[in-house]
Amino acid sequence: DTEVTQTPKHLVMGMTNKKSLKCEQHMGHRAMYWYKQKAKKPPELMFVYSYEKLSINESVPSRFSPECPNSSLLNLHLHALQPEDSALYLCASSRDLTLLFFGSGTQLSVL
Amino acid sequence: AQSVTQLDSHVSVSEGTPVLLRCNYSSSYSPSLFWYVQHPNKGLQLLLKYTSAATLVKGINGFEAEFKKSETSFHLTKPSAHMSDAAEYFCVVSGGFGGYQKVTFGTGTKLQVIP
Secondary structure (H helix, E strand, C coil): CCCEEEECCEEEECCCCEEEEEEEECCCCCEEEEEEECCCCCCEEEEEEECCEEEEECCCCCCEEEEEEECCEEEEEEECCCHHHCEEEEEEEECCCCCCEECCCEEEEEC | CEEEEECCCEEEEECCCCEEECEEEEECCCCEEEEEEECCCCCEEEEEEECCCCCEEECHHHCEEEEECCCCEEEEEECCCCHHHCEEEEEEEEEEECCEEEEEECCCEEEEEEC
16 A cells, blocks of 8 residues: 545635544555645645654644644644635655655635 | 755647756755656656666656756656646655755646647
8 A cells, every 4th residue: 555545635614614634644654744735836844743743843824733643644623714725735654754655635725 | 955946837848759857956965856746636646766876767657867966957858748748747855864854846847748
């Protein structure tokens, strides 16, 4: 199994909603990542978990809250988002912090 | 310090002709280099990677890249473009030491394939 699975694939939410993005990998990778990608731009790093502990937070607003329940799962909890938060959210995992394996992403629209 | 420069934001080729996507990098470390492809509204798929072994790296779908340290380049090539190659391509450098690795993305090159 060399996949990173993200759900849902698409999400539409209002600015007062609470929703969660989910990511799962069964490759035994030690690190998991959340990236945000706007149209026609490269992915931007949001968070890195290493051995289930948050190791990097790239000054992300608190309306985004990551969680790593175990070594295979990574969640991103969303609350009170703004329309400018609409983007493709990508999860990735890595065995050695070097080579990243990406999921197919969640396309998020905030109305 | 580490950076990646993709020299062309947009490349257009005819189907069946060669593809060249250019990437230059700088790194204070001995870097690992990657090319990823992204089709519209999809995640990033790894095409190939260089991690200090052979300098000519072969990837999936007929792509290859050559690591040239003297030129700090890692250009992506394919002998004959196919319509399905139309996508966004990202050059990525990873470097660091100990338990820290920084991953830096280039700004991307959009490849258009003309029938």
